[in-house]
Structure formats: C-alpha cells, structure tokens
Amino acid sequence: MKKIIAGISVAAVAVTIAYFSATNIIMNNIKDKILENNAEIDNILKINSVNSWGEWFLEYALEVEIDGRKFRIWTNNDGEITDKEALQ
Numbered sequence: 001m002k003k004i005i006a007g008i009s010v011a012a013v014a015v016t017i018a019y020f021s022a023t024n025i026i027m028n029n030i031k032d033k034i035l036e037n038n039a040e041i042d043n044i045l046k047i048n049s050v051n052s053w054g055e056w057f058l059e060y061a062l063e064v065e066i067d068g069r070k071f072r073i074w075t076n077n078d079g080e081i082t083d084k085e086a087l088q
Helices: 004-038
Strands: 045-050 058-065 068-074 082-087
Touching: 004 045, 004 058
Parallel strands: none
Antiparallel strands: 045 058, 058 068, 068 082
8 A cells, every 4th residue: 555655656746847847848948949039139037828728829928128128028839929018
C-alpha cells in the first residue's frame, strides 16, 4: 500500500513539474518570436496567455517598451502583433 501511495505521489510531482516547465518553454519561445519579428520592441516586461484551455489558436497579451514608452500588445502564436495600445 505504501508503494502505491509513493508511486502516485511521484507521478503527481512529475506531472506538475512537466506542466510548469512546458509553460515556461512556450512563453520563452513566444518572447523570442516577438523580438525576432518586431525590431522596434526594446524590452518585454510581462507576458500572459489570453486563451482558455484547449483552444486552437493561441493569443498572448504583453507589456512591452518601445522607445521608452510602455505598450500593451496582443500577438498570435507566430509573434505577429494583432493589436497595440499605449499605456502611458
């Protein structure tokens, strides 16, 4: 019985680590794509996923710096900006 509980605990920890690692990898890939496709962006301050679980097309909202000004941008999975709004 102790082996079963230990096995389930190890599996739960492994799944949790895999989930958070995959999320970080995806966010870093999106940051790289955005910086490659949009040379005017100086710095990415924040990034969040807009979509819900299981949705096909992924969209992200970011706070970025362009020429010292802050903007909120929305981008798709390819790093193409779909909308932009000034924050300052």
